[in-house]
Amino acid sequence: MxxxxxxxxxxxPLPLPRPRHRRRRPSRFVRNVVTLxxxxxxxxxxxxxxxxxxxxxxxxxxxxxxxxSFALIIAGARARGMQDSALAANLAWVGSLNGGFFSSLAVxxxxxxxxxxxxxxxxxxxxxxxxxTASAIAVxxxxxxxxxxxxxxxxxxxxxxxxxxxxxxxxxALHGFTIAQISxxxxxxxxxRDFLRGIVEIVNSLHVDVIAVTGDxxxxxxxxxxxxxxxxxxxxxxxxxYFVTGNHEYYSGAAAWIAELRRLGLHVLLNEHVVxxxxxxSLLLAxxxxxxxxxxxxxxxSDPQASLAGAPAHLHPRVLLAHQPRxxxxxxxxxxxxxxxxxxxxxxxxxxxxxxxxxxxxxAGLHRLGALWVYTSRGTxxxxxxxxxxxxxxxxxxxxxxxPLS
Numbered sequence: 001m002x003x004x005x006x007x008x009x010x011x012x013p014l015p016l017p018r019p020r021h022r023r024r025r026p027s028r029f030v031r032n033v034v035t036l037x038x039x040x041x042x043x044x045x046x047x048x049x050x051x052x053x054x055x056x057x058x059x060x061x062x063x064x065x066x067x068x069s070f071a072l073i074i075a076g077a078r079a080r081g082m083q084d085s086a087l088a089a090n091l092a093w094v095g096s097l098n099g100g101f102f103s104s105l106a107v108x109x110x111x112x113x114x115x116x117x118x119x120x121x122x123x124x125x126x127x128x129x130x131x132x133t134a135s136a137i138a139v140x141x142x143x144x145x146x147x148x149x150x151x152x153x154x155x156x157x158x159x160x161x162x163x164x165x166x167x168x169x170x171x172x173a174l175h176g177f178t179i180a181q182i183s184x185x186x187x188x189x190x191x192x193r194d195f196l197r198g199i200v201e202i203v204n205s206l207h208v209d210v211i212a213v214t215g216d217x218x219x220x221x222x223x224x225x226x227x228x229x230x231x232x233x234x235x236x237x238x239x240x241x242y243f244v245t246g247n248h249e250y251y252s253g254a255a256a257w258i259a260e261l262r263r264l265g266l267h268v269l270l271n272e273h274v275v276x277x278x279x280x281x282s283l284l285l286a287x288x289x290x291x292x293x294x295x296x297x298x299x300x301x302s303d304p305q306a307s308l309a310g311a312p313a314h315l316h317p318r319v320l321l322a323h324q325p326r327x328x329x330x331x332x333x334x335x336x337x338x339x340x341x342x343x344x345x346x347x348x349x350x351x352x353x354x355x356x357x358x359x360x361x362x363x364a365g366l367h368r369l370g371a372l373w374v375y376t377s378r379g380t381x382x383x384x385x386x387x388x389x390x391x392x393x394x395x396x397x398x399x400x401x402x403x404p405l406s
Contacts, residue, residue: 081220093189096386167316177399181212229261244321245293275311319337324343326359
């Protein structure tokens with residue numbers, strides 16, 4: 001370990017989040033999602049089965065397959081929260097894979113209908129019937145292909161992405177200062193210890209100055225996943241590893257996970273900062289709780305300004321770890337130079353990447369908000385279906401460089 005210092009802010013730490021009791025009845029949101037999934041299965045059946053070149057018994061089998069798909073998605077989602085038996089683990093895997101397949105099936109069915117609308121209107125009756133049949137066959141085949149390709153993209157080791165962030169008045173001692181960012185690993189039903197160990201090995205091979213874990217590390221309780229997360233204790237960087245909570249930590253028991261990660265040697269920043277001394281220069285590294293944390297515990301409200309309490313007034317650069325990109329406006333107001341975020345997964349697979357901007361200011365990559373740089377990770381793991389299409393997982397190696405003179 002380096003002998004150079006990391007000085008924490010002197011104010012009292014934020015209270016740990018209070019545990020929440022789970023609701024016995026499904027929430028309205030869950031009921032709405034289940035209803036939507038059921039309606040989508042009905043829609044796919046109505047639009048595809050009559051157009052397929054199969055007889056009546058074949059259509060019955062197709063309808064039964066769609067019913068089984070709906071049941072698997074619901075059972076798999078319930079099993080994701082259990083993780084206490086081989087049956088639950090297998091159900092989670094099968095349900096997740098089927099969820100990824102059905103997502104593509106439903107999207108392609110909608111695309112088929114959009115395509116067929118004007119084509120059927122303009123084509124002759126014979127050509128229109130041929131197109132309806134051919135497209136009905138193509139949709140499930142393309143959905144299978146997307147699921148297979150997406151599975152291998154999701155399960156392969158994350159790529160290392162190099163990001164240079166130009167900062168004005170960067171002290172010479174900090175030229176080339178490196179931060180490895182991992183985000184949204186989602187250790188849980190389908191991501192286990194071996195996957196995480198591979199991530200740790202890649203990060204350690206980069207020999208960076210700081211490691212940042214920007215939330216959504218887990219999908220499950222400490223009791224369920226402590227052994228799966230243990231490889232994090234082997235992360236190595238000159239100034240250590242720092243963690244901030246994501247929304248999924250609050251779903252999974254944030255207080256217990258904060259204690260466990262600290263036991264593993266990670267520095268958890270809850271609206272706090274440290275000052276890192278590096279080769280004669282200093283860098284302020286802060287971290288905030290998740291943007292939505294106050295919904296789980298009002299005392300956990302995310303506050304970039306509060307994270308600077310007790311900080312040297314003119315110390316720059318200031319780097320903020322914040323799970324959600326939409327923290328950026330408050331970070332810019334607080335005077336940060338760089339924010340590292342995740343949460344979006346870059347959309348994970350088409351077409352969901354098109355909808356990220358409805359909630360977040362940035363989907364992926366490096367962007368500018370006033371004087372603040374924001375880097376949004378595409379995620380190091382995945383959530384839900386083991387599927388990525390056109391949005392590969394990543395480990396970001398962020399390098400601070402001096403901004404060119406204007």
